[in-house]
Amino acid sequence: MSSQGQPRRYFDNAATSFPKPPAVGAAMVRYMNEVGAAGRGAYAEARQGAAVVQRCRERVARLVGSDSPERVVFTHNATDALNLAIKGAARAFAQRTGRRPHAVITEMEHNSVLRPCNELARDGLLELTTIPADPATGEVDPADVIGAAAPGRTAFVAINHASNVTGTLQDIAAIGAGLRALGEDDDRPLFVVDASQSLGHVRVNVREAHIDLLAFPGHKGLLGPTGTGALAIVRGVESRLATVREGGTGSVSEQDTHPAMLPEKYEAGSHNVVGIAGLSEGVAWLLERGIDAVREHEVALMTPLLGALESMRADGVRVLGRAPIDRRVGVVSFTHADYAPAELASILESEFGILTRAGLHCAPLVHRMLGTSPDCSPPGQGAVRLSLGPFLQREDVDAAVHAVSAACARGAAA
Numbered sequence: 277m278s279s280q281g282q283p284r285r286y287f288d289n290a291a292t293s294f295p296k297p298p299a300v301g302a303a304m305v306r307y308m309n310e311v312g313a314a315g316r317g318a319y320a321e322a323r324q325g326a327a328v329v330q331r332c333r334e335r336v337a338r339l340v341g342s343d344s345p346e347r348v349v350f351t352h353n354a355t356d357a358l359n360l361a362i363k364g365a366a367r368a369f370a371q372r373t374g375r376r377p378h379a380v381i382t383e384m385e386h387n388s389v390l391r392p393c394n395e396l397a398r399d400g401l402l403e404l405t406t407i408p409a410d411p412a413t414g415e416v417d418p419a420d421v422i423g424a425a426a427p428g429r430t431a432f433v434a435i436n437h438a439s440n441v442t443g444t445l446q447d448i449a450a451i452g453a454g455l456r457a458l459g460e461d462d463d464r465p466l467f468v469v470d471a472s473q474s475l476g477h478v479r480v481n482v483r484e485a486h487i488d489l490l491a492f493p494g495h496k497g498l499l500g501p502t503g504t505g506a507l508a509i510v511r512g513v514e515s516r517l518a519t520v521r522e523g524g525t526g527s528v529s530e531q532d533t534h535p536a537m538l539p540e541k542y543e544a545g546s547h548n549v550v551g552i553a554g555l556s557e558g559v560a561w562l563l564e565r566g567i568d569a570v571r572e573h574e575v576a577l578m579t580p581l582l583g584a585l586e587s588m589r590a591d592g593v594r595v596l597g598r599a600p601i602d603r604r605v606g607v608v609s610f611t612h613a614d615y616a617p618a619e620l621a622s623i624l625e626s627e628f629g630i631l632t633r634a635g636l637h638c639a640p641l642v643h644r645m646l647g648t649s650p651d652c653s654p655p656g657q658g659a660v661r662l663s664l665g666p667f668l669q670r671e672d673v674d675a676a677v678h679a680v681s682a683a684c685a686r687g688a689a690a
């Protein structure tokens with residue numbers, strides 16, 4: 277309950293999903309209390325741990341259309357998966373060609389793509405091209421992305437599938453097809469997709485979109501616990517992806533260099549077996565329900581939410597990035613003429629029990645493009661973000677709309 281007695285309604289699913297299906301926590305507690313082993317070894321509990329990890333790999337592989345569970349590599353989160361994709365691809369390119377790699381990214385990227393790329397660029401290890409987006413919708417023109425990529429020069433193209441600020445979906449199928457048309461050999465740029473806000477919300481299939489490396493968290497749309505994520509690596513791409521971390525794998529221990537087989541090549545150190553046990557149940561829930569049903573529910577919530585916020589325009593509300601419903605996910609950010617976003621978020625929480633996320637959402641280029649970044653003139657301060665999840669209901673959305681409307685009417689009257 278909020279301090280005013282209302283129920284607390286969680287609208288920060290873009291940060292991490294909550295609640296989780298009950299089976300997620302139950303599987304974690306059961307593993308922790310009844311199994312416990314790290315999942316490597318020959319005794320029964322160790323084999324049980326390995327089976328838990330393998331079952332999760334199989335479920336995730338099914339969800340993303342990977343042809344083999346071994347091609348799903350577990351990471352700590354999406355950031356970790358993106359660091360592996362970006363740094364591993366850049367390093368392998370430099371090793372193979374002896375040249376500095378080039379990469380193409382977009383203005384819509386999260387810091388988990390921007391920062392690793394900028395770090396490499398600062399050290400002279402990457403040349404970067406950033407493709408602008410349409411400020412009205414947040415969409416990037418696939419032709420601009422494909423046109424900036426050159427076989428033999430561009431190591432990878434990395435793109436955010438769904439924006440964590442505007443919810444905008446990019447046309448990854450068109451970009452993937454265009455990049456494939458540049459050639460099929462080792463010279464073609466690898467296609468890296470950040471599916472942090474799309475996987476578990478819309479259909480994502482590595483084969484259909486010609487994705488080489490799909491990075492995603494386990495703790496957002498896949499409904500698993502924090503501390504989980506994965507990188508799906510399409511067959512053959514491992515020869516173009518160097519390791520960024522080496523260590524123990526519980527296999528070929530006589531060898532003092534890191535093994536080349538998957539998934540061990542990219543999984544140094546002990547697994548987060550407890551987390552993976554939970555993630556497995558989150559993915560099972562999604563597979564059972566079906567992405568189409570999850571999407572339908574999200575659209576049924578997103579449509580009235582967007583409609584209501586848009587109708588408050590005369591009261592000072594501005595919705596950021598207005599892509600049509602079929603080209604966006606349930607991440608809705610807005611500003612109000614009379615409130616700093618942090619102030620409005622605080623009122624929504626303390627008076628109405630609505631939990632939102634205010635600020636720049638780790639996406640500085642998106643906010644600069646929208647004029648809501650602190651370095652814009654007049655100074656902006658980000659936005660308030662409402663992000664949907666599968667356990668929210670229409671009454672939650674109605675309560676959020678009522679809260680925004682009441683707070684904004686008061687702001688306008690003050």
Ligand SMILES: Cc1ncc(COP(=O)(O)O)c(C=O)c1O
Binds near residue numbers: 290355436493
């Ligand atoms: C678009 C996008 N990419 C990457 C990330 C990073 O995800 P994680 O917190 O799992 O590292 C986020 C998280 O907010 C995101 O929204």
